Amino acid sequence: MDRIPILKMGSFLLVTIQVDLYDRLALNLETDLIRMVSETNTRGVLIDISAVGLVDSFMGRILNNIATISRIVDAQTVVVGMQPAVAITLVELGLTLAGVHTALNVEKGMELLHKRLGSDAGGGGQLYDNSE
Amino acid sequence: MQGEGGSFMITLSKDLIQITREQDVVTLRNRVKELAVKIGMSLLGQTKLITAASELVRNMLRYAGGGTVTLEVVLGDKVTGVRLTFADEGPGIADIGLAMQDGYTTGKSLGLGLPGAKRLVNEFSITSEVGKGTTVTVIRWKNGL
Numbered sequence A: 001m002d003r004i005p006i007l008k009m010g011s012f013l014l015v016t017i018q019v020d021l022y023d024r025l026a027l028n029l030e031t032d033l034i035r036m037v038s039e040t041n042t043r044g045v046l047i048d049i050s051a052v053g054l055v056d057s058f059m060g061r062i063l064n065n066i067a068t069i070s071r072i073v074d075a076q077t078v079v080v081g082m083q084p085a086v087a088i089t090l091v092e093l094g095l096t097l098a099g100v101h102t103a104l105n106v107e108k109g110m111e112l113l114h115k116r117l118g119s120d121a122g123g124g125g126q127l128y129d130n131s132e
Numbered sequence B: 001m002q003g004e005g006g007s008f009m010i011t012l013s014k015d016l017i018q019i020t021r022e023q024d025v026v027t028l029r030n031r032v033k034e035l036a037v038k039i040g041m042s043l044l045g046q047t048k049l050i051t052a053a054s055e056l057v058r059n060m061l062r063y064a065g066g067g068t069v070t071l072e073v074v075l076g077d078k079v080t081g082v083r084l085t086f087a088d089e090g091p092g093i094a095d096i097g098l099a100m101q102d103g104y105t106t107g108k109s110l111g112l113g114l115p116g117a118k119r120l121v122n123e124f125s126i127t128s129e130v131g132k133g134t135t136v137t138v139i140r141w142k143n144g145l
Helices: A023-039 A057-072 A084-093 A106-120 B024-036 B043-064 B111-119
Strands: A006-009 A010-015 A045-046 A077-080 A099-105 B010-019 B067-075 B082-090 B125-131 B133-141
Touching: A006 A023, A006 B125, A010 A023, A023 A045, A023 A057, A045 A057, A045 A084, A057 A084, A077 A106, A084 A099, A084 B043, A084 B111, A099 A106, A099 B043, A106 B043, B010 B024, B010 B043, B024 B082, B043 B067, B043 B082, B043 B111, B043 B133, B111 B133
Parallel strands: A010 A045, A045 A077, A077 A099
Antiparallel strands: A006 A010, B010 B067, B067 B082, B082 B133, B125 B133
């Protein structure tokens, strides 16, 4: 079955989507991620979509679901690298991804996760007060 | 079919894709992208058109089990565009006005498909007959906003 690989790094999960997503693939990713988040000691999920040329309402909903469910099982999700054309299209489509943290690139995304989780996650993260 | 400003539209190329399973969606997206690139559409224009196509083809698969998509390069009022026609023989839509509203769905989706797709293209028309099927036609012009 078609799957997108999920890498575990400390208490973070990293996903880099390098292919065009279709519904089944996106659904599998959702299932796999949520299972891994709850089975392992995951505090943060980073999803890199810089190679994705299209996010439609279905994939947007999957991203939202992953973030929402992760939060319920005490993990933070950050989506990084969204192409500007994809971002503009998403908003015009009517999707705001309100529940998802976003960052410009992987580096900034990792920074954001470290900040949000403080020093107890990922190793080496400093304790910041990231007031919301 | 009438183009922008009431002038006639000329079809420059025409292609047909049968949609029967989810993987056909990827094929369709790629073909739409090829056409958009060929006529020199901007990256944003391409992304909007492909996203609209993705929404419409998903509707076709989900509610009608598939159908056919006609891909055309058309020449309107001195400008080229990509016209896509999604035709299915599914259950049809009883109330198009309702289906075009943001957030309305009979399935489990977000209800953004039809109204969202309309916002992403320059021209949009839909006809449907209950028990017969639905046809959605969209155009995105090369220089469309």
